Amino acid sequence: EDQVTQSPEALRLQEGESSSLNCSYTVSGLRGLFWYRQDPGKGPEFLFTLYSAGEEKEKERLKATLTKKESFLHITAPKPEDSATYLCAVQEYGSSNTGKLIFGQGTTLQVKP
Amino acid sequence: ETGVTQTPRHLVMGMTNKKSLKCEQHLGHNAMYWYKQSAKKPLELMFVYSLEERVENNSVPSRFSPECPNSSHLFLHLHTLQPEDSALYLCASSQGPVDTEAFFGQGTRLTVV
Numbered sequence: 346e347d348q349v350t351q352s353p354e355a356l357r358l359q360e361g362e363s364s365s366l367n368c369s370y371t372v373s374g375l376r377g378l379f380w381y382r383q384d385p386g387k388g389p390e391f392l393f394t395l396y397s398a399g400e401e402k403e404k405e406r407l408k409a410t411l412t413k414k415e416s417f418l419h420i421t422a423p424k425p426e427d428s429a430t431y432l433c434a435v436q437e438y439g440s441s442n443t444g445k446l447i448f449g450q451g452t453t454l455q456v457k458p
Numbered sequence: 459e460t461g462v463t464q465t466p467r468h469l470v471m472g473m474t475n476k477k478s479l480k481c482e483q484h485l486g487h488n489a490m491y492w493y494k495q496s497a498k499k500p501l502e503l504m505f506v507y508s509l510e511e512r513v514e515n516n517s518v519p520s521r522f523s524p525e526c527p528n529s530s531h532l533f534l535h536l537h538t539l540q541p542e543d544s545a546l547y548l549c550a551s552s553q554g555p556v557d558t559e560a561f562f563g564q565g566t567r568l569t570v571v
Contacts, residue, residue, distance in 0.1 A: 349500070379559060388462070388548050388562035389501075432501070444489050444552055445514060446560065448500040 351433050351449035358423055358456050366418040366452045368433030378416050379446065380409050381432040389432055423456045430454070461485045464549050464563035471539065472571055479534040479566045481549030487561075488554050490532040492524060495546040495565070507532060508554070539570045 350369045358364055370378065377396050381389035393402045395411040402409050406427065408419040418431055430453045434446040462483045471477050483490065492504040506514035507526040521543075523535040532549055546567050550560040 381562075386565075386567070388464075388550075388564045391559045391561060394559050434501075444491065444506060444508075444554075444558070444560065445503050445516075446501075448502075450498070450500050 349433055349435055349447050349449035351431075351452050353452060354450065355453045356455070358420075358454065360424055360456055360458050361422045363419070363421045363423070365420070366431055366454070367415060368418070368449055369415040370433075370435045370447075371414075372435055372437040372447070374438035376436040376438050378411055379434045379436070380416070380418055381434065383430045383432055383451070392431075420454070423454075425456045425458050428454055428456045461561050462549060462551055462563035464547075464566050466566060467564065468567045468569075470569045470571060471536070473539060473541070475539075476535070476537040478536065479547055479549075479568075481532040481534075481563055483530055483532075483549075483551040483561075485551055485553075485561060487551035488529055489552045490526060490529075491550040491552075491560060492532065492534050493548040493550060493562075495548055497545075501548065504534075536568075539568075541570050544568055544570045 348371045352367045377394050379394050380392040383389045393409040398413045400411050406421050410417045430451045432451045434448045465480045489508045491506050493501045495501050503516050504518045505524040510526050521538050525533040546565045548565045549563045552558045552560040
């Protein structure tokens with residue numbers, strides 16, 4: 346069964362304390378892996394798409410990497426405004442004609458000043 | 459003006475009521491989606507429309523009925539819902555289903571009493 350597992354479920358950091366979020370996936374063939382940020386009471390906001398192992402993308406304090414089994418979202422020197430739930434989703438080759446995304450449960454990040 | 463707009467933002471309905479959720483996208487996209495987000499669960503895909511044609515119905519009960527009159531608008535008609543249907547309902551759109559990221563609306567928080 347296709348699965349997307351994110352860890353940890355929750356993470357508390359001090360401002361400036363760098364860390365990484367993990368997204369492990371098992372799909373028959375990966376079409377793309379997506380990272381989203383979701384603030385309370387709002388819809389997910391797109392961050393990155395990764396397509397192949399070894400690919401990396403950066404945006405401000407965030408950097409996403411991809412291997413054949415997992416993706417990491419590295420947060421460097423986080424600020425309180427980075428507090429949110431980070432969602433990982435995968436799209437597999439079989440679903441590419443419908444755009445179906447399989448989501449993980451998310452990691453809720455809290456950054457304290 | 460946001461790219462994907464959902465109305466209403468909040469809805470409380472009785473189990474015998476009939477209501478509709480509305481989604482409008484201003485991005486010129488060709489695919490639209492309904493997702494359900496329940497507490498402590500990953501986002502679940504409900505329906506996919508591509509060029510106004512339904513291409514996926516992810517085993518959703520018939521008390522949920524989608525409608526896509528054109529590529530910019532998507533509705534979710536609700537009738538005789540159950541309390542367990544209470545959740546955040548998210549609409550999303552993408553340029554096409556292949557290799558493109560989905561952009562989400564703010565969601566409708568539905569409570570069934």
